[in-house]
Amino acid sequence: MSDVFPTPPTDRFFEDYKLGATYILGSFTVTEAEIIAFASAYDPQSMHTNPGLAAQGPFGEVIASGWHTVSRSMRLLVDNFLPFNGLAAPGIDELRWPRPVRPGDTLTLQATIQEARRSRSKPDRGLIHTLLELINQNGEVVMTMKPMNLIRVRNPEG
Amino acid sequence: MSDVFPTPPTDRFFEDYKLGATYILGSFTVTEAEIIAFASAYDPQSMHTNPGLAAQGPFGEVIASGWHTVSRSMRLLVDNFLPFNGLAAPGIDELRWPRPVRPGDTLTLQATIQEARRSRSKPDRGLIHTLLELINQNGEVVMTMKPMNLIRVRNPEG
Numbered sequence: 001m002s003d004v005f006p007t008p009p010t011d012r013f014f015e016d017y018k019l020g021a022t023y024i025l026g027s028f029t030v031t032e033a034e035i036i037a038f039a040s041a042y043d044p045q046s047m048h049t050n051p052g053l054a055a056q057g058p059f060g061e062v063i064a065s066g067w068h069t070v071s072r073s074m075r076l077l078v079d080n081f082l083p084f085n086g087l088a089a090p091g092i093d094e095l096r097w098p099r100p101v102r103p104g105d106t107l108t109l110q111a112t113i114q115e116a117r118r119s120r121s122k123p124d125r126g127l128i129h130t131l132l133e134l135i136n137q138n139g140e141v142v143m144t145m146k147p148m149n150l151i152r153v154r155n156p157e158g
Numbered sequence: 159m160s161d162v163f164p165t166p167p168t169d170r171f172f173e174d175y176k177l178g179a180t181y182i183l184g185s186f187t188v189t190e191a192e193i194i195a196f197a198s199a200y201d202p203q204s205m206h207t208n209p210g211l212a213a214q215g216p217f218g219e220v221i222a223s224g225w226h227t228v229s230r231s232m233r234l235l236v237d238n239f240l241p242f243n244g245l246a247a248p249g250i251d252e253l254r255w256p257r258p259v260r261p262g263d264t265l266t267l268q269a270t271i272q273e274a275r276r277s278r279s280k281p282d283r284g285l286i287h288t289l290l291e292l293i294n295q296n297g298e299v300v301m302t303m304k305p306m307n308l309i310r311v312r313n314p315e316g
Binding site: 042053088089091100 | 199200201202203204205211216217221223224225228229230232233236237240242243244246247248249250251252253254255256258
């Protein structure tokens with residue numbers, strides 16, 4: 001079961017992120033061609049770019065660069081989680097890739113709000129801590145991370 | 159001053175990563191066109207993709223997606239730090255973007271080995287913890303992160 005935001009991204013504020021809520025943010029599928037193209041530009045290790053060498057390695061085929069997996073997930077955050085025209089994010093904790101992402105995998109992103117508090121120094125915003133889990137078609141977690149996001153407050157005087 | 163690896167990536171093993179050593183891994187420059195292209199695919203927030211809106215925002219121009227900055231840095235890790243044909247990385251801690259990356263910035267990546275120990279369960283490899291710092295042409299840190307990397311041991315019996 002997924003919680004649902006009460007507002008669209010164009011009218012979404014700190015007050016709309018509920019502590020403990022879990023949102024399903026959508027899915028995407030990765031292809032071998034896309035895995036090789038991303039990795040050739042940014043992460044040209046043979047496990048990501050060379051099907052011949054990768055076939056002899058521990059995974060038996062190319063697997064996605066962890067940064068490719070993160071970047072595809074970011075797209076879902078932008079489309080379905082963050083407010084439109086938001087603030088820059090300060091950082092990420094505990095990024096993990098516990099299992100490989102393989103060509104053809106369909107991955108679903110889930111976000112759980114673990115902490116939400118108003119900023120003391122800047123009353124126009126709040127800080128949320130989220131647990132993101134990316135889950136493959138077999139129900140296995142392939143990536144987790146804990147981003148921090150600064151979100152504008154709807155009612156700064158509230 | 160940069161430490162220098164004793165071996166090329168094709169012959170680099172756990173023993174070559176010295177605790178406390180700092181390696182300068184190279185530099186790259188980002189363009190506005192590249193910032194917009196990466197963000198349009200993976201992080202289409204207006205601060206990264208829309209020069210008109212970004213001009214009215216806190217940074218006065220588009221800034222790079224944090225994932226773009228990380229991905230460009232990863233390329234330097236692959237080319238100048240990690241062994242050729244290496245192992246998958248388990249994760250990253252404390253990824254931070256303390257300052258924006260702007261069009262035209264030239265960024266230099268520096269890696270300091272903070273921890274290096276042999277695996278107890280798998281004696282053919284070791285785990286290194288590295289502090290990565292990405293520094294702009296003004297000497298300001300724009301990104302830090304602490305990756306963990308599993309590196310094959312040259313002499314598993316040693």
